[in-house]
Amino acid sequence: MNETISTFMTEDHRHCDRLLAVFEHAVERGDWEQAGGSGQELKTALLNHFAREEDRLFPQLLAVEARAGGPVNVMTMEHRQMRVLLNDLEQAIGARDRDACLGLVETLHFLNQQHNAKEEGILYPLADQGLAAQMGGILQQLRAG
Amino acid sequence: MIDTRGLSLAQAPPFHVPARFFLTAPFFALLAGILLLWEGPASLASRWLPLALAATHLITIGYLGLLMCGALLQLLPVVLGAPVPAVRWVGNLTHPLLGLGALLLAGGLGFGLPWSLASGAMASAMGFLVFLFPVALALWRAQGEPGTRRALRAAVLALLATLLLGLLLSAFLLGLIPLDDFTHWANAHLLWGLLGWVGLLVIGVAIQVIPLFYVTPPYPARVRAWLGPTLLVLILLASLAEVRGWGLTATLAQGLATGAFVFFALLSLRLLAQRGRRRLDPTLLHWLVALLAVIAAALAWALQAPSALIGILLLVGLGVGLPAGMLFKILPFLAWFHLQHRQIATGRFDLRIPHMGSLLPLGWARLQFGLHLLALLLAVATIFLPVLARPAGLALVLAALVLEGLLVRVVLAYWRASRALTLPL
Ligand SMILES: [Fe+2]
Ligand SMILES: [Fe+2]
Numbered sequence: 001m002n003e004t005i006s007t008f009m010t011e012d013h014r015h016c017d018r019l020l021a022v023f024e025h026a027v028e029r030g031d032w033e034q035a036g037g038s039g040q041e042l043k044t045a046l047l048n049h050f051a052r053e054e055d056r057l058f059p060q061l062l063a064v065e066a067r068a069g070g071p072v073n074v075m076t077m078e079h080r081q082m083r084v085l086l087n088d089l090e091q092a093i094g095a096r097d098r099d100a101c102l103g104l105v106e107t108l109h110f111l112n113q114q115h116n117a118k119e120e121g122i123l124y125p126l127a128d129q130g131l132a133a134q135m136g137g138i139l140q141q142l143r144a145g
Numbered sequence: 146m147i148d149t150r151g152l153s154l155a156q157a158p159p160f161h162v163p164a165r166f167f168l169t170a171p172f173f174a175l176l177a178g179i180l181l182l183w184e185g186p187a188s189l190a191s192r193w194l195p196l197a198l199a200a201t202h203l204i205t206i207g208y209l210g211l212l213m214c215g216a217l218l219q220l221l222p223v224v225l226g227a228p229v230p231a232v233r234w235v236g237n238l239t240h241p242l243l244g245l246g247a248l249l250l251a252g253g254l255g256f257g258l259p260w261s262l263a264s265g266a267m268a269s270a271m272g273f274l275v276f277l278f279p280v281a282l283a284l285w286r287a288q289g290e291p292g293t294r295r296a297l298r299a300a301v302l303a304l305l306a307t308l309l310l311g312l313l314l315s316a317f318l319l320g321l322i323p324l325d326d327f328t329h330w331a332n333a334h335l336l337w338g339l340l341g342w343v344g345l346l347v348i349g350v351a352i353q354v355i356p357l358f359y360v361t362p363p364y365p366a367r368v369r370a371w372l373g374p375t376l377l378v379l380i381l382l383a384s385l386a387e388v389r390g391w392g393l394t395a396t397l398a399q400g401l402a403t404g405a406f407v408f409f410a411l412l413s414l415r416l417l418a419q420r421g422r423r424r425l426d427p428t429l430l431h432w433l434v435a436l437l438a439v440i441a442a443a444l445a446w447a448l449q450a451p452s453a454l455i456g457i458l459l460l461v462g463l464g465v466g467l468p469a470g471m472l473f474k475i476l477p478f479l480a481w482f483h484l485q486h487r488q489i490a491t492g493r494f495d496l497r498i499p500h501m502g503s504l505l506p507l508g509w510a511r512l513q514f515g516l517h518l519l520a521l522l523l524a525v526a527t528i529f530l531p532v533l534a535r536p537a538g539l540a541l542v543l544a545a546l547v548l549e550g551l552l553v554r555v556v557l558a559y560w561r562a563s564r565a566l567t568l569p570l
Contacts, residue, residue: 109422110474
């Protein structure tokens with residue numbers, strides 16, 4: 001199957017999911033050494049993903065598809081909410097607060113899942129359609145970051 | 146053409162719409178437990194006993210009906226990008242109609258009161274109909290995972306069939322129409338209700354939610370696409386054969402449908418064994434017990450065990466347990482989600498929104514699961530040792546009370562935080 005915006009970005013979602021699972025498992029075991037490292041990895045991966053969308057994908061999509069305006073605003077706002085959760089999580093890791101870590105990671109995961117479902121179900125297909133002509137170049141930009 | 150309406154925030158119903166359904170539902174599981182406590186050893190001797198019928202409808206219409214309708218009104222816009230038209234109105238009408246309908250129907254069936262049966266059947270039917278049409282319209286426009294869409298559409302059709310058959314049975318019991326063989330029609334009603342509405346809804350939700358919640362591999366594409374429609378055809382065939390008295394066809398179709406559910410349960414258990422999030426949270430425990438109860442019910446059917454045993458496994462193991470487990474995640478997330486939006490609206494970023502773990506403490510949720518498991522085991526044992534009926538009833542009552550306590554706690558925390566966010570700095 002040819003790589004599309006959908007397949008590439010969806011795989012990036014799954015990658016973040018796996019990092020979250022590794023982090024959560026470390027917290028649950030009480031392995032704070034590992035939790036610190038995998039928490040950082042999760043944060044970096046998610047922030048990179050948001051940047052791919054906000055800096056590269058969304059602006060190009062908005063240029064060709066006016067109907068994407070509302071959805072892009074919602075997605076960007078949810079990114080902001082997840083950034084706040086990631087900061088709270090970093091503090092909880094620093095304080096070695098197990099319950100706060102687990103509660104925050106649960107909230108982050110739930111928010112992220114319903115966010116991803118909307119992107120994968122609506123926004124990425126819209127991008128695959130609207131940006132079909134520039135697909136190669138966009139994929140290259142997405143891969144670069 | 147890709148529809149972007151589902152992504153507008155204004156489409157998500159306000160917190161109080163689903164919350165009202167969720168807060169009311171546990172009282173009906175509580176009432177079913179009280180019936181068991183009150184009637185004692187005789188209550189589960191047969192599925193035809195008046196009080197067993199009353200308890201069944203308290204659980205299916207009062208508890209399950211309210212929870213599933215409340216959850217669908219919330220989940221359709223989020224998961225399938227399909228906002229339900231006039232959602233406030235649907236909520237305002239369906240919620241009291243189903244609650245009242247369940248009470249009156251249970252009263253009519255349990256205590257032989259014709260006026261109660263008639264008004265209960267009408268109220269329940271109206272409650273479901275008011276819900277069915279807007280939801281069918283939303284599902285028609287839905288996007289996202291096609292397997293979930295198909296299974297949910299099939300579930301909605303099954304609900305309609307269950308409801309029409311239920312009205313027919315009530316009319317017969319009230320002496321309004323003759324029926325050659327009441328048992329066969331009652332079996333068809335039960336097939337559509339349990340395997341159709343409940344079973345298909347569980348499949349539609351599982352396909353979407355298990356991989357998301359627990360980071361498992363996805364269900365195979367062919368299973369996602371075809372399991373729902375196949376089951377719908379099998380249930381149609383089984384119920385048709387049941388009312389026409391084609392014994393062999395009925396058994397065959399039921400056997401195939403049962404086999405399909407066992408396959409689905411085993412597949413789900415295998416996916417869960419491969420899950421990325423290793424954490425054994427109370428929601429996952431409820432899923433595991435519900436899936437095992439489905440397999441046990443199928444075995445009981447194959448071994449021609451008493452139908453009351455199959456009923457207990459499906460109604461309590463799957464029907465009472467699984468939605469409780471789902472609420473442990475859905476309600477705190479909704480509270481958090483709405484609080485976030487309030488925070489953005491009021492700009493009170495100095496306040497911290499409580500996260501899901503502090504809105505619903507998992508220790509209490511684990512206790513709820515333990516009480517539920519105890520109730521299930523005792524109720525199953527009651528089939529062989531009738532004297533256990535009262536302890537089983539008591540465990541059901543306690544599990545329902547703890548569930549209600551947890552839900553009330555989430556809503557109170559929501560109100561408190563919501564008020565703090567609205568106060569001026
Ligand atoms: Fe995003
Ligand atoms: Fe994304």
